Amino acid sequence: MLEEIASASARPLDPGSPLTRDTECSGDGPGRAAVDFPVAVILPAGGSGERMGLPTPKQFCTILNRPLISYTIQAFERLSWIGTVVVVVAKENHDLMLNIVREFHHTKVKVVHGGTSRHRSVFNGLQAFSNSTDDSLTPKPKVVIIHDAVRPFVEEDLLLKITLAAKEEGASGAIRPLVSTVIATTLEGYLDHSLERAKYRASEMPQGFLYDIIFQAYQLCSEYDFDFGTECLHLALQYCGTNAKLIEGPPTLWKVTYKRDLAAAEAIIKENLSTSACVITEAAAEAVELAGTLQKNLATQGMVLVGVSSPELFLRLDMHLFESSREMKEKVKLNTTKRSFDTQKTDEITTFMRLASEVKQANVQLYGIQIDHTKVSELWERSAARLADITVALIRDRNPALIGQLLQA
Numbered sequence: 001m002l003e004e005i006a007s008a009s010a011r012p013l014d015p016g017s018p019l020t021r022d023t024e025c026s027g028d029g030p031g032r033a034a035v036d037f038p039v040a041v042i043l044p045a046g047g048s049g050e051r052m053g054l055p056t057p058k059q060f061c062t063i064l065n066r067p068l069i070s071y072t073i074q075a076f077e078r079l080s081w082i083g084t085v086v087v088v089v090a091k092e093n094h095d096l097m098l099n100i101v102r103e104f105h106h107t108k109v110k111v112v113h114g115g116t117s118r119h120r121s122v123f124n125g126l127q128a129f130s131n132s133t134d135d136s137l138t139p140k141p142k143v144v145i146i147h148d149a150v151r152p153f154v155e156e157d158l159l160l161k162i163t164l165a166a167k168e169e170g171a172s173g174a175i176r177p178l179v180s181t182v183i184a185t186t187l188e189g190y191l192d193h194s195l196e197r198a199k200y201r202a203s204e205m206p207q208g209f210l211y212d213i214i215f216q217a218y219q220l221c222s223e224y225d226f227d228f229g230t231e232c233l234h235l236a237l238q239y240c241g242t243n244a245k246l247i248e249g250p251p252t253l254w255k256v257t258y259k260r261d262l263a264a265a266e267a268i269i270k271e272n273l274s275t276s277a278c279v280i281t282e283a284a285a286e287a288v289e290l291a292g293t294l295q296k297n298l299a300t301q302g303m304v305l306v307g308v309s310s311p312e313l314f315l316r317l318d319m320h321l322f323e324s325s326r327e328m329k330e331k332v333k334l335n336t337t338k339r340s341f342d343t344q345k346t347d348e349i350t351t352f353m354r355l356a357s358e359v360k361q362a363n364v365q366l367y368g369i370q371i372d373h374t375k376v377s378e379l380w381e382r383s384a385a386r387l388a389d390i391t392v393a394l395i396r397d398r399n400p401a402l403i404g405q406l407l408q409a
């Protein structure tokens with residue numbers, strides 16, 4: 001008997017943090033209890049990405065059909081203890097940003113215009129908050145987190161540490177060990193001196209501040225600071241005497257700066273989005289058994305099956321499925337069904353391809369995998385293992401060229 005499996009995976013419309021494997025923090029996770037004061041975020045996104053060398057500023061470059069900045073916003077927005085997310089963009093990108101907010105259903109974002117330097121953009125972001133009770137303005141938070149829009153990989157545990165340290169100490173920032181030694185050069189291009197690498201750290205983002213401290217620091221700082229400064233923590237120290245608490249963060253905090261960083265970001269997003277799947281199968285015994293075997297096989301490859309449901313859902317691969325995939329947050333879905341397609345009948349294949357192309361509009365990627373049903377357990381297990389391999393590859397690679405194709409396990 002020939003049975004066919006169709007699988008569908010939704011693109012990351014609601015990826016949560018593209019890094020996290022723990023979706024629990026997206027609701028009332030540990031942060032809700034620990035943070036009982038208002039926290040807001042400023043994402044400076046007003047740069048032009050000169051070092052990236054692309055016509056589109058890097059924060060708007062798309063990875064798996066979603067702009068980089070949307071991943072970063074989502075990493076904050078999903079946390080219930082985070083309030084407003086102020087996104088600072090160049091004036092000419094205002095409408096583009098509003099479209100992104102609409103398309104990706106961001107709910108906490110307020111868009112403001114940037115300045116000619118990062119510091120000026122951050123200051124504009126700070127001014128989006130107000131002491132006044134005027135409803136049209138966003139009330140100032142107790143703590144404000146500043147985070148580059150081009151650092152999409154930030155996890156709740158680090159954000160919590162940064163936020164709580166900022167509340168206690170006035171300022172806090174993420175650091176990483178230096179990769180290369182920092183040296184000073186002479187005007188003639190010779191070595192002047194080198195710094196002892198072990199004593200220094202790279203300053204990364206996120207950084208957190210008591211709002212009043214960082215706002216005051218920006219009000220007091222010089223034009224030189226505004227134009228050439230690169231360190232918010234320095235402003236808090238120099239103008240408010242606040243020594244930031246430094247917290248070591250993970251290597252994934254790095255800032256997307258060069259073209260190669262986009263490829264690296266895509267690889268991380270794919271890998272971390274593709275850790276779970278949902279099987280949709282008929283109630284028939286073989287189909288349920290197949291789902292069970294697939295579940296075990298995927299588990300050995302680090303993937304989790306999060307549900308088995310009825311083929312009706314598969315047969316209604318429409319906005320309903322699209323919506324249910326959103327509910328599942330960053331879970332990538334694999335839908336399998338025992339619904340038969342006779343490969344000899346081209347009309348069925350054509351129907352399948354047409355369905356795949358229709359649901360693609362709803363951001364569901366539908367692939368078909370055929371598996372020979374046999375009672376010889378050794379053969380069946382081998383096919384099931386191949387099915388798992390193909391499934392994992394389809395979900396991880398999200399290769400649009402394979403959409404609507406029938407593969408053989």
Ligand SMILES: Nc1ccn([C@@H]2O[C@H](COP(=O)(O)OP(=O)(O)OP(=O)(O)O)[C@@H](O)[C@H]2O)c(=O)n1
Nearest residue numbers: 044045046047048049050051116117118121149
């Ligand atoms: N006038 C500016 C300059 C930078 N940024 C933002 O600050 C963050 C970190 O800056 P960087 O990585 O240097 O971005 P760009 O300035 O765009 O890059 P480049 O230096 O290569 O031009 C980015 O999210 C960038 O959009 C900003 O809001 N306003």
Ligand SMILES: O=C(CO)[C@H](O)[C@H](O)COP(=O)(O)O
Nearest residue numbers: 118148203204205230231255
């Ligand atoms: O790393 C940082 C903090 O220390 C910031 O990301 C940095 O200030 C951005 O600066 P630049 O725009 O010059 O890359």
